Amino acid sequence: MSHMADAYDYRHVEHKWQSQWEHERLYRPRDGDAKPKYYTMEMLPYPSGDLHIGHAKNYTLGDAVARMMRMLGYNVLHPMGWDAFGLPAENAAIARGVDPAAWTAENILNMRRQIRLMGTGYDWSREIATCEPEYYRWNQWLFLRLREHGLAYKREAPVNWCPVDATVLANEQVIDGRCWRCSSLVERRSLSQWFLRITAYADRLLEDLERLDGWPERTRTMQRNWIGRSEGARVRFEVEGLDESIDVFTTRLDTLYGATFLAVAPEHPIVRALSMLVTGEHTAQIQAFAESLQSKSELERTSMMEKRGVFTGAYAINPLSRGRIPIWVTNYVLAEYGSGAVMGVPAHDERDYDFAKRYRLPIEQVIVAEEGGTEAPLRASYVEDGRLIASGDFTGMSSADARAAMAACLAAAGAGEASIGYKLRDWLISRQRYWGTPIPIVYCARCGEVAVPDEQLPVLLPPRNAYEEFLKTPCPRCGEPARRESDTMDTFFESSWYYLRYLDPHNDAAPWALEVARRWMNVDQYIGGAEHAVLHLLYSRFFYKFFHDRGWIAGGDEPFQRLFHQGLVLCDGEKMSKSRGNVVGIDETADRHGIDAMRLFLLYVTPPEETSNWTDEGISGRVRLLNRMWRACDRHLGGSAGSVGSLEERQAPLVDNAEEKALLRAVHAAAKSAVDETLSRRFHYNTTIAKFDELVNLMTAIATKSPQSAALRYAVETLPILIAPFAPHIAEELWERLGQTGSVHLERYLVPDERLLITEEITLVVQVNGKVRARILADARVSEEEAVALALRDPNVRAYLDGKDLRKHIYVPGKLLNLVAA
RNA sequence: GGGGAAGUGGCGGAAUGGCAGACGCAGCCGCCUCAAAAGCGGCCGAGGCAACUCAUGUGGGUUCGACUCCCACCUUCCCCA
Secondary structure (H helix, E strand, O other): OOOOOOOOOHHHHHHHHHHHHHHHHHOOOOOOOOOOOEEEEEEOOOOOOOOOOHHHHHHHHHHHHHHHHHHHOEEEEEEOOOOOOOOOHHHHHHHHHOHHHHHHHHHHEEEEHHHHHHHOOOOOHOEEOOHHHHHHHHHHHHHHHHHHHOOEEEEEEEEEEOOOOOOEOOOEEEEEEEEEOOEEEEEEEEEEEEOOHHHHHHHHHHHHHHOOOOOOOOHHHHHHHOOOOOEEEEEEEEEEEOOEEEEEEEEHHHHHHHEEEEOOOOOHHHHHHHHHOOHHHHHHHHHHHHHHHHOOOHHHHHHOOOEEEEEEEEEEOOOOOOOEEEEEOOOOEEEEEEEEEEEEEEEOOOOHHHHHHOOOOOOOEEEEEEOOOOOOOOOOOOOOEEEEOHHHHOOOOOOHHHHHHHHHHHHHHHHEEEEEEEOOOOOEEEOOOOOOOOOEEEEEOOOOOEOOOOOHHOOOOHHHHHHHHHEEOOOOOOOHHHHHHEEEOHHHHOOOHHHHHOOOOOOOOOOOOHHHHHHHHHHEEEEOOOOHOHHHHHHHHHHHHHHHHOOOOOOOOOOOOEEOOOOOOHHHHHEOOOOOOOOHHHHHHHHHHHHHHHHHHHHHHOOOOOOOEEEEEHHHHOOOEEEEHHHHHHHHOOOOOOOOOOOOOOOOOOOOOOOHHHHHHHHHHHHHHHHHHOOOOOOOOOHHHHEEEEEEEHHHHHHHOOOOHHHHHHHHHHHHHOOOOOOOOHHHHHHOOOOOOOOHOOOOOOOOHHHHHHOOEEEEEEEEEOOOEEEEEOOOOOOHHHHHHHHHHHHHHHHHOOOOOOOEEEEEEEOOEEEEOO
16 A cells, blocks of 8 residues: 655656646547537747746636636637747847747747646647748738738838837837837838728727627727727818818818818828919928928827927818818828818817917807807817807707708718718738748839739748848749848737637648638637737737638637636736846746646636736745645545546435535535636636635545545545646646546536535524624524524514514525514 | 726735625744644634624715615726827
């Protein structure tokens, strides 16, 4: 008879089982499986070099969910990969002269080791790395399909330029006017760039948010705001003395008669046309003004600078009032937002009001409040809806009526129409960087812009020192010398469809087969940080809708059925960073506390969506729990090989004393918590692990007093199953020591037995007028009449009822009785 | 400025209309030990000798009963401008 060592040797046990699991490949889903499919994944990491505890929280949660679902009888797909293109590799290459590919490969090697060290059950046979030609080949292929459908195009436009990263950025990557990666203030530059026409899907991206009820409301709101749909009208202003017009978009068409100037962005094409019309002095002033703004960022222009402008010397005609209003070039109108021109209505718009005050432009009120409205001079803009005044035929109408009537009138005159505006702009994907997917386009002097034919894909990323050679290529159409596109793709392109590549990672005829997409999509549960709320998660939805429209996928057109954002991890209340020296590493944690303890701690310390705080004292509590589990099981292990039996035989024993009943109840309460938290997708495993604490406390007490207890034996035999998804190593070790031969991770989870969960005796809480006056031990099935009788026998209750009439009572069966008296 | 989320012991948190503070951390006491660590057992919101009273950011409201629902305010965080 072998006997286990006194102390739980986590280092030995964790290493033993990790090697074993890798060898046995437990976690591959079976394609022909009749069980319902469950596709769960976490956002794939950038291979920065080391896994930190924030990753660990994300993957521990994902792993617990995947293991629970597998044990609940689902055919679980749980893959992992690498978001492997991107700037850090290139910056490391520049700083230290290493090859970005080699640097990335080395990091992947280390981080894959660390993810395995965490005891995670991924299906590694599906692993992808987006920097490999086998992957980015399909990036290029998808890009060409987008281009064929008019969804990828090149144009010259003012774009966000990050001076530090030396590349352009998409709008979503500019946070408060700064680069999302390095926080430098972005500049405006006019460059010819590739865009994806995400705006073509704006309405669907917006409308379908309504159906995404498995997403956090917060994230849906953010996407809604980002898309920024607004109903309004387009109005055409003729330019006096020129055969040109200026379109403006407005949500306040009802204020049209109050327009006293027209404000255009310096980049607006009309500005050049006007030079034929106005004096050289005006032209020079406009040019000087435009130049002063050229490199200024959007943030600087819209909120950091004073509103400034110069009069162009030209006038526009209000299409309804036929009034003549001056055209100004201003810094607060952006060329890329709306049409690059707005009608200035100082009486009813704050920014126009400020501008008009500064340049002494007229302020003409055309809207008054519905009730108590006066025509007294405005001291600030009145921006609410109201009733129209001084608006020709429209005078007296409400704002809403006027908007409709004016839109109809404009449409009849061919001078505008009702129109929808969006804040969302097309996705700029060109990056002036080396370490990314080459855009598969060739520029030929004769044929122009030519797509690289599919059969020539992938366009391989050349070694850095062969770049100039790489750019020279014959035109795929005419064979004459031509030049390749030198820009690479935004890395968000890769991550917009990788969840499909996991399904068919070795397919070399297509990015994925329709058949596997039909079998596995969509992703049942996606877990990742909230920082991608409008980046990755919006781009992915756009791609997936495109795939849907092509018939490349089956089912719905949303990729992620349910989304969960895990919270951050702080260390001793502070954000972890290398400069603070408080980065908690995986290797160190595995060695000092053990992986199971780390996993339990990360799940236990807070609900998963909250920010957690890592402390050494905190994790010591989970180390203690594991040691207590080990000791509580001690006597029952080793010598009892084969006695556990099959699932059917593993029935809870009949016991008659209260302590043992409480133990059986604790076993099933823990199972119930684990199952409920999983199926409700609340994932508050902190409460589940608290149930494990309670269970082990009871086991410990009984193990001392009555080690031969049948209930204790049952708890010992069941514990490994209960904890398997959360602390997979100790679970497997205990399981083996119970004499089991298979893996505990292939077992079915314990089905909570309601009969064991109910208690026979309850504490009936008796209230008088809502305040607790007695706690009475009673049979759980106590009737209402019996409960009242019991309560009225209690001296304290009688004292509080003394001299009062019992008016009524409220009875909550098995819980509470409230006596209402006056 | 607009929108959203949150606020509970010394700390993390539990309770989603029914015993506020489960469970853990820290702390205190005891057992064990030559001693310590570990372990095991107990105590642990405030006031009070006690019966009790007060207590879930603040103030109102709904209800037999509110941490939970509603209104207003304060604070913090997030998003948008």
